[in-house]
Amino acid sequence: AQKVTQAQTEISVVEKEDVTLDCVYETRDTTYYLFWYKQPPSGELVFLIRRNSFDEQNEISGRYSWNFQKSTSSFNFTITASQVVDSAVYFCALSPPQETSGSRLTFGEGTQLTVNP
């Protein structure tokens, strides 16, 4: 069974602060994929990143960065210099390898991020 835990239900920061969203996962698969999605108030789910379990390199994309630690089963997401437009619900998700059951995503409960001006 797969499980994703996002312990932070809500986070509130002031603009320009850095913020880290935590994600811890459980899986029996030896290979798997991890995802982060953003869901703004409009409701659409925006793909941010996919990470293969073989690749433990951290990734940076503009103000976004991701820290994958296989030893602690964590895949944390940091927003640097947060902006009001970053306000959204952020979901971490896990999927088994495509060749076994496709991209069936197991989602965490989500973290509501509010960035105040």
Added chain:
Amino acid sequence: SAVISQKPSRDICQRGTSLTIQCQVDSQVTMMFWYRQQPGQSLTLIATANQGSEATYESGFVIDKFPISRPNLTFSTLTVSNMSPEDSSIYLCSANHGGSYNEQFFGPGTRLTVL
């Protein structure tokens, strides 16, 4: 990346009726998925739809309540049958890219309210 559209974007329905949601992908994809997001909650997978075969349902979801069609590689429908207020949710269609990258994109969702 795949572009996914859904119809309708939202609807208000009466208890006991059924609603069919359409999902269109702009390229051929092997697998399509239907998710439900109840108010204020996370997403839960309803079923996986492969072209030419019966959909595979997750625990807690049954074909009689959520019949799914997948007539070709770019289209799928989800019907919410005999609706009750508990079915009020956002229903999202998702497509697997089909390549080696295992990317999964989502449609804009259908916001359903059942009175």
